[in-house]
Amino acid sequence: MNNENSVKIIGTGSYLPPKIVTNFDLEKIMHTTDEWIRSRTGIESRRVADEKTATSDLATIAARKALEDANLMAEDLDLIIVATVTPDMMFPSTACLVQKNLEAGKAVAFDIEAACSGFLYALTIGEQFIKGGVYKNALIIGAETLSKILDPEDRNTSVLFGDGAGAIVIQKTTDNTGILSSYLGTDGSKGEVLKQPAGGSRIPSTYESVKDKLHYVKMEGNEVFRFAVRIMGKAAMEALKLSNIKIQDIDFLIPHQANIRIIEAAAKRLELPMDKVYVNLDKYGNMSAASVPVALDEASKKGLLKKNDIVVLVAFGGGLTWASTVVRWSK
Ligand code: ACO
Numbered sequence: 001m002n003n004e005n006s007v008k009i010i011g012t013g014s015y016l017p018p019k020i021v022t023n024f025d026l027e028k029i030m031h032t033t034d035e036w037i038r039s040r041t042g043i044e045s046r047r048v049a050d051e052k053t054a055t056s057d058l059a060t061i062a063a064r065k066a067l068e069d070a071n072l073m074a075e076d077l078d079l080i081i082v083a084t085v086t087p088d089m090m091f092p093s094t095a096c097l098v099q100k101n102l103e104a105g106k107a108v109a110f111d112i113e114a115a116c117s118g119f120l121y122a123l124t125i126g127e128q129f130i131k132g133g134v135y136k137n138a139l140i141i142g143a144e145t146l147s148k149i150l151d152p153e154d155r156n157t158s159v160l161f162g163d164g165a166g167a168i169v170i171q172k173t174t175d176n177t178g179i180l181s182s183y184l185g186t187d188g189s190k191g192e193v194l195k196q197p198a199g200g201s202r203i204p205s206t207y208e209s210v211k212d213k214l215h216y217v218k219m220e221g222n223e224v225f226r227f228a229v230r231i232m233g234k235a236a237m238e239a240l241k242l243s244n245i246k247i248q249d250i251d252f253l254i255p256h257q258a259n260i261r262i263i264e265a266a267a268k269r270l271e272l273p274m275d276k277v278y279v280n281l282d283k284y285g286n287m288s289a290a291s292v293p294v295a296l297d298e299a300s301k302k303g304l305l306k307k308n309d310i311v312v313l314v315a316f317g318g319g320l321t322w323a324s325t326v327v328r329w330s331k
Contacts, residue, residue: 005131005172005174006131006172006173006174006176006177006178006179006180007126007127007130007131007170007171007172007173007178007179008170008171008172008173008175008177008178008179008330009168009169009170009178009179009296009327009329009330009331010069010070010071010072010169010170010171010330010331011066011067011068011069011070011071011072011168011169012065012066012069012166012167012168012169012293012296012297012300012301013061013062013063013064013065013066013067013068013069013166013167013168013297014062014065014164014165014166014167014290014293014294014297014298015058015061015062015065015164015165016047016058016163016164016165016284016294017047017048017049017050017053017058017163017164018047019047019048019049019050020045020046020047020048021045021046021047021048022034022044022045023037023038023043023044023045023159026158026159029152030152030153030155030158030159031155032155032159037159040259040261041159041160041258041259041260041261041281041285042259042260042261042263042279042281042282043159043160043281043282043285043286044282044283045282045283045284045285046161046162046163046283046284046285047162047163047164047284048147048162048163049145049147049148049163053145054088054145055082055084055086055087055088055094055143055144055145055165056082056088056094056097056098056101056143058143058144058145058163058164058165058290059082059084059094059098059141059143059165059167060097060098060101060102061165062141062143062165062166062167062293062297063080063098063102063139063141063167064102065167065297066139066167066168066169066297067102067139067169069169070169070171072137072169074102074103074104074107075103075104075105075106076106076136076137077102077104077106077107077137077138077139077169078106078107078108078129078134078135078136078137078138079107079108079109079126079129079135079137079138079139080095080098080099080102080104080107080108080109080110080138080139080141081095081109081110081111081112081122081125081126081138081139081140081141082094082095082098082109082110082111082112082122082141082142082143083111083112083113083114083118083119083121083122083140083141083142083143083289084111084113084118084142084143084144084288084289085113085115085118085144085146085149085196085288085289085318086144086145086146086148086149086288087111090199090200093109093110093111094111094143095109095110095111095141096109096110098139098141104139107139108135112125114186114289114317114319114321114323115194115288115289115317115318115319115321116256116258116286116288116289116291116315116316116317116318116321117184117256117289117315117316117317117319117321117322117323118142118288118289118317118321119140119141119142119166119289119290119291119292119293119315120182120184120292120313120314120315120323120324120325121184121321121323122140122141122142122289123140123168123170123179123182123313123325124182124184124323124325126138126140126170127170127179127182130170130171130172131172136171136172137169137170137171138169138170138171139167139168139169140167140168140169140170140293141165141166141167141293142165142166142167142287142288142289142290142291142292142293142294143164143165143166143167143289143290144161144163144164144165144287144288144289144290145163146161146162146163146217146286146287146288147161147162147163149196149215149216149217150216150217151213151216151217154216154217156219156221157216157217157218157219157221159285160258160259160285160286161217161285161286161287161288162284162285162286162287163287163290164284164287164290164294165290165293165294166290166291166292166293166294166295166296166297167293167297168293168296168297173330175330176328177307177308177328177329177330178327178328178330179325179326179327180242180243180245180310180326180327180328181239181240181242181243181245181325181326182239182242182323182324182325182326183235183238183239183242183323183324183325184321184322184323185231185235185238185321185322185323186319186320186321186322187319187320187321188319188320190223190227190320191318191319191320192220193219193220193223193224193227193320194217194218194219194220194224194317194318194320195217195218195219195318196215196216196217196218197209197214197215197218198210198212198214198215199215225259225261225262227316227320228258228259228262228316229261229262229265229266231316231322232255232256232262232263232265232266232269232314232315232316232322233265233266233268233269233270234269234322235314235315235316235322235323235324236253236266236269236270236312236314236324237269237270238324239312239314239324239325239326240312240326242326243326245310245326247270247271247272248271249310250270250272250276250310250311250312251276251305251306251309251310251311251329252276252277252278252299252304252305252309252310252311252312253266253267253270253272253276253277253278253311253312253314254278254292254295254296254299254311254312254313254314255277255278255292255295255313255314255315256286256291256292256314256315256316256317257279257280257281257284257285257286257287257291257292257295258281258286258291258316259281259286260279260281260282263277263279263281266314270312278295278296278298278299278304279295280294280295280298288317289317291315292313292315296311296313300331305329305331306329307329307330307331308328308329309328309329310326310327310328310329311326311327311328311329312324312325312326312327313325313326313327
């Protein structure tokens, strides 16, 4: 590893809106059961943002916590990237709104969208800017209010997702820790299986598009499931290969939190016992781009990650997209 030119995580933060919606709450409003949701997904409850709260609000709180953890001021930031599929609006970007809220006047800010893989895509972009010497301190955020784009009458999707935000601060390092490798993948030819059809230029928002519920998430769950089971383990293996780290050397896996059966399949492929895998989907459901950074922040704050531990972050999502990052933990 070239330790002259590596990038490390120096702070983490997360925020979940306070309202908890349990499977039993959902039983009362749709044709589902706690037993079905728990046995098929592992999810028991999720957090839901209230009417007045948008993605940038959650992102800003998570960002402030990450900055505090990193001992940095907002003015120290050179770059803010927000990964989200639920921006406050089409434009300005959510990252611009966060920049305004933080008063991070020096920072360049933009969004990226790679669905649930978005946070790891954003991290890889931020890493390149820092490695290239363009910027010193970057704030990388995954933030979502998926509840705003779910059809409350579609039990295939509305039981799966939740709202939340996670953030990290990254910086250049020469101390032999930090990001060891990243691996990103895309298969646009399969993107139809998971999408929000309306609201863009193909189907602009109209009375008709809303009446036809085209502004809601549409998902072919079985197709996504098959893809996810195959790709999570593979993506992690590819990133490990790039950093010459063996699977036996993994200390902790932080996977995207979509479905416990998908996570267990990835752990099996990596020959990891489940006590080395961070799981919080029982409490939060699938928070898309926010899942990995929220899980990373929780694992860090609980003291589960020790300095020099090999931590593998892995995600898959709409697009279709997938991503994995191998980190030698720095904190
Ligand atoms: N409650 C009760 N029954 C339900 C529910 C529900 N909430 N949802 C579906 N069912 C029914 C179906 O209608 C079906 O009934 P039928 O057999 O009479 O037709 C039955 O349950 C079985 O449905 P399956 O789709 O076969 O169930 P499966 O075991 O595949 O689980 C699930 C479905 C949980 C959606 C699974 O396929 C999955 O997790 N897929 C991956 C989803 C995912 O990860 N999406 C996020 C991607 S990340 C991103 O970028 C946003």
